[in-house]
Amino acid sequence: MTDTTRSDAILARMMEFHPKIIDLTLDRVHRMLAALDHPERNVPPVIHIAGTNGKGSTQAMIRAGLEAMGKRVHAYTSPHLAWFHERIRLAGELITEDALATLLDECVTANGGEEITFFEITTCAAFLAFARTPADYTLLEVGLGGRLDATNVIDHPVLTVITPVSIDHQQYLGETLPEIAGEKAGIIKRHVPCVVGPQMEDGLAVIEARAERLGAPVLAYGQHWHVTTERGRLIYQDERGLLDLPLPNLPGPHQIQNAGAALAVLRHLGADEAACEAAVTRAFWPARMQRLKTGPLVEAAPGVELWLDGGHNPAGGEAIAATLAAMPQRPTHAICGMLNTKDIGGYLRPLTSCLNSLHAVSIPGEKNTLPAEVTAEAATAAGIPAHIAENVASALQAIAAQDPQARVLICGSLYLAGTILRENG
Template sequence: MKDFGRSDDPRVQAQLDRLAALSLPQGRLGLETMRALMERLGNPHRSLPPVFHVAGTNGKGSTCAFLRAMLEAEGYRVHVTTSPHLVRYNERIRIAGELISDEALAELLEEVLDAGSDLAPSFFEVTVAAAFLAFSRTPADACVVEVGLGGRFDATNVLEAEALAACGIASLGIDHERFLLVPEDGVPQEPIARIAFEKAGIAKPGVPLVTLDYATAPSKAVIDQAMTAGARPALRGLDWHSAADEGGLHYSDRHGSLNLPQPGMPGPHQPINAALAVAMLRHQQLVSVSPESMASGLGSASWPARLHRLEQGPLTGAREVWLDGGHNPNAAAMLAAHFQGQKLHLVIGMIEGKDPQGFVETLGAIPLSTTVVPVPTHEWFGADAFCPVATFADDVPAALDALPDDGVPVLIAGSLYLAGEVLRLNDELPD
């Protein structure tokens, strides 16, 4: 799977080519390589501003976007690392509010790759190391760090308690099964409980572990992990509460109640992600954020390719086109709830290892038509993997051209890698 991207800057491209040659050695789990790389770089992860560390199957990126927006609304300078990138690798590293420059990125990647040349680090380990190194060298007031995959063995989990303001876990679902459900002694056997166990592996001694409310088995797995780590769990429905209606987002915990506006990002799931971000801020004591800044940040937060209505551009023309990188049944359920009662033309591309049939079945009767397209630079599912009536097009422009001019909106979904290509074709580069 190639998600290293391309760059118009030859200095950056030279380092991305080196990144492209890296892969995770089959069967290697653990943080030993990442810790060794950190040691060679001077342990930059120990010199960071207070970190908000976010895991989850769905919603962790949106939660990070809300955290960043609320912190910045308070006037703080905020470092952010998220994944994957959509169009440019630079999107993975935001330094004090600005995407890393090509010049800084080229130098940073070269330094990290040279330092770890004999360690055989993975693509993501190098990326996280580069982000932490950059963050340690530029003053800021807070960091927002998104887990890449799982939590327990994710490269970001080299973070230690001393650096952390709070850890959070967004919604849980079955995804990345071949990595997160590898047979192992002493772990929960029920799949969703095992997923919860892996996500809660980010728990650290004395650090708040703020979570949503889950079913009994995953909740037990989260609490057990928190207790083992010595973390301070804060569960929705027990330690904090939230509800959303037309009047806004209503939040309460032991500190009191807040009546906040509905988040500006569309989708019935976003009030939950927003509430998780609020709870993370309320359950930590290292960075103070006022209710006014929370309200402002909830309204201004954005997260491209997540229920994103595309602008009129070279790809969309005048047609109403929505873009969402959702690629599992949980994401499909969110889309079904948002578009309930509507009809859409679905254009979808999904990489191998996902559940195309489960995604389409969860969408239900919403698609008026289903067109399957390749996902550039990845192994992808053909039309027959989705549903009997699905058709195939060579790419997204061809899929859109083949649709009738009937005024029915279009939803492009199935992969963040595909979403990045769509943004590029429509000249909407994330900034």
């Protein structure tokens, strides 16, 4: 990455514009967009994606498919891992440092010292960038929830997508699955088709009820499209027929359903089989069961098979467990750091049968990190032999000394994953 000093300084100032990190409302966003002369009205056609898990992977596959069709695609995602620039992709390329810093300066000036959250003002900056750069589509990933998320200001997207909904962020979205599904379903717009991934029955009922009220056609998994695996291939079927494709290059059984949702979107947009194959074979999405093959950490433990995953909720734990279960057997150890806002017991429970041990770390530089001691206690309670480590490097050294051919998974938080990607190059 080039020198990011200028944008980093502006982003740091933006963190001080509002006392709360998360404060769900659209009032400040509408005010800010009005001050910027409503760039959200001029972005290329939007595909809006919400859900608890799989949003980013699904977006990455949709983008790969559209780009294989020769389309220019904007993409907005959060949080970033190593650098903020990852959040804004303009016509296929990450936003440059100069362009980002100039946009952020413009937004700070337009805001005029009013209260606004970091996510709100940076989302407005993304809309400004998207409106000024020609493209065929804009892929917009919800930050949190949907109904009151800063991205939910597009009146007429071409499609909305809801990936699997599960329990997470209860302090903001509600305690029950139907409540959370209702927040996610807030992105559904009148008469705009909605692609719906696999859902729990009570969550799906909420999504379908809102779609019916708004006259929004639903393209739901298990009803309007189906996806499965057969003899090492991905089989997708809808009313247009059957696709027999390679398995997704993004690892893990959960990527099958994400691929299905992406294919449903692409088929609705008229993609041919070649574009659909590109969607599942060319997508790249870091820190989702990503194999690390180079860098200082890999060099420090050359016999170790090193993986990185940013999943952080119970559904994420289940996805990791299913992925590990599908891999060739090998002693597997976790290096885990989590935030104190997450359900660590729920996250670790599915991993109990997959892990030989867990080394707990605190996330460096993160004030909301769960102390390593608490993570270790939770692992012990879940039946996983646990140790406390000063940092990831020392944990990796300890594992490699004991088990030089081990599989090691660094996991528990996107913030930890971002630290690893920055430090490991």
